[in-house]
Amino acid sequence: MVKIASRYRMVGGNGLFFPVLGFASVVAFMYMSYLRHSVNYQNHATLSFVGANGSHFLVDGKLFYVNGWNSYWFMDHAVHDHTRPRIRSMLQAAAKMGLTVSRTWAFNDGDYNALQLSPGHFDESVFKALDFVIAEAREAGIRLLLSLVNNLDAYGGKTRYVKWAWSEGVGLSSSNDSFFYDPSIRIYFKNYVKTILTRKNTITGIQYRDDPTIFGWELINEPRCVTDPSGDTLQEWLEEMSTFIKQIDNKHLLTVGLEGFYGPKSPKRKTVNPEFWAADMGVDFIRNSAPSTIDFASVHIYPDQWFKKKSLEGKLKFVADWMHSHIEDGERVLKKPVMFTEFGLSDLNKGFDPSQRDEFYKVVFDVIYESAKNKGAGAGSFAWQFLVEGMDEFNDDFGIVPWKRAETYKIITRHTCRLAKIHGGGVIPITGNMKDICNGRW
Template identity: 70%
Template sequence: MVRSSVRRMISSRNDLVYPVLGFASLFAFLYMSFGHLFNLQNGENSFSFVQRNGTHFTSDGTIFYVNGWNSYWLMEHAVEDKSRPRVREMMQQGAKMGLTVCRTWAFNDGAYNALQISPGKFDERVFKALDHVIAEARREGIRLLLSLVNNLHAYGGKRQYVHWAWEEGVGLSSSNDSFFFDPSIRQYFKSYVKTILTRKNTVTGIEYRNDPTIFAWELINEPRCTSDPSGDTLQDWIEDMSAFVKSIDKNHLLTIGHEGFYGPKSPKASTVNPGGWATELGSDFIRNSIIPAIDFASVHIYPDQWFNYELDLEAKLKFTSKWMLSHIEDGDKELKKPVFFTEFGMSNLSKGFNPSQRDKLYKTVTNIIYKSAKKKTSGAGSLFWQFLVGGIEEYNDDFGIIPWKSPSTNRLIGKQSCRLAAVHGALPSQRKYLKQLCL
């Protein structure tokens, strides 16, 4: 009986000890991985200008890799009082996922709620909406990658500039590609860029060019100049515009907005491009990105859009890996600059689509960025296309999601934020949410 009682006492004690030891071991592991996050005290978001050190982005001298997203619609949604709160909601939800950078449009040329009504003429009401977006981003600890014009027709784009020149009788051609070579149109765009960069924010009182909330400027979304497949026209435009931006703003990084296609003279054109058509767009990833005033290279990833035949999921994922690793190799060996995958996504119109397929693409991309962070190579981050909040279904496309309504996607994104923070440390702007997110 005594021995039996002792055995019961020992057994009871073990029942208590083992879970405690297990919890302690788990906590020790988490603390070793994320302990530096716990030492951050709550307080106001602290921003410094993002800089480049070789193939890395740095903030306050610390390397960091980006986990972020696209929400192109923010300025337009900030124009009206009834829709403005959704800007804050989007920023708050991004911050809760540990995200650090949002890419959005800093243009709307001649369209509904246009920022630029006509060359050099702006709607102050819409400008104040952009002020609001930047102020909300700062408030929630999010930096912004701001794009300055669209190669596509949405929100005016280069076609609107050509139309303005044609209306005023100064246009050399009705071709949309004259945006790149017409001197009058170049002057229109330079005037626009100068106005944006020197704008004094009516909310914060800070000129855009002096605001570290802005991660970087992007010259143009997805530039193509098919009328000159040699690439000379686009190259000249990038050289001219990048030098002009830097003459006004020496604080911020600058990128092109490139899709990442290799030009006809590139040895990778036939082995990495998604098809022969990609060499005929007048762009060349290496040639365009190596320009000294371009601080980092940008690349997009759309395997289900770039092939004129249906690929199965495994083929899409295989292409994605090859595409990313090729460009990271370019960043390390040729460009000596960060390579930032500023758009990627999967259409829900793809044959046999289900959300788990999108998660697999997201996982493929984020795993490659995580490995790049561990090895300190040039794959500097990725931005999902696109995130939304409820009530703005009209802005959705076949790529958009509300991540917190998709639990598996939300977990995947949060995990990436935690992994990157564990490798190189958390940014001060992440201090509010990472402790809870990562544990």
């Protein structure tokens, strides 16, 4: 879920003129910085592909549980020199916390800093920004879960595809949901996906589909198809697109990007869904996650968005029940890992205090830890969202700079350490900085 109502436009250049010598110095500095980055990338961390076996993730034959986070803004900020350092700062800080996977956007359709300017037409400078993000993640030893399109309007989304088809005179309908059934739009999206998967990184020289830095692909952020509550339209689209992706890239994991709602035919629609409306969104967690081309299930957690009148205690109880239900589905029905790829608590709630968000994080982490300890299907979680200092204008009411509040930082790193203990120090080695973090925190 993109919670940003509006994004501030940060455009380089302020009309100042530099003396010739000063300008030459700037150019020289930028050139030396480029060379320094090129050298650094030769010493990138060695990563293996993440695989799935039943309801577990595996890396080099060892169980792998994710303590991750969302920084959707990586590609957008990598476009300009003055914002690019934020990517490295965030990745390095995350690595020091023992975080292992970041979820971020690999799309920007026809918007500011657009990657896809129009169907099949791309801005190479923005593509190079995405190359940079992947190279920086590789350098930091962080994997990326890359989302391919947005159900919402932010960064273009399915609305942009529909407008493109409509403006070219080939669209069947102006409805946003025609994204899922219009043949022309399906072609647009397939061409986009193929371009992304076969892209050769200009920094590392590795095609995206061959790069283990990429944890996996997410088809669409929070899909909904409200014009067909039965779910048939969305299901057909998911099956077609996931099959298409697997034909091009069978090395990476693939998920849908669901919020986790149960559909109209599910017995859990009345007992687990947040409210009655959730069954009418044209989605169903079990059905959408079931195809063999989908490697793991995805779920989001926004109790204060889904409930307006529950107390904090009531919301936290819902969170635990919501997570347990989906983990149970992963173990007993889907036989696949389940990842909670977004969770957040708004600071706009009446009487909000940061300690409430800490309690929320604890509940999410405790459920994941208990599942991991029992070798369950609860494979990991991703906080929405983490930022670095100086990004207040890009924040929403869910985002945090995780190291600014000592208690929050402690809760996150403690979760890392508990998961690392389960791994036996294999996937998340207890050495160096991690040894200092985890000492005495079991």
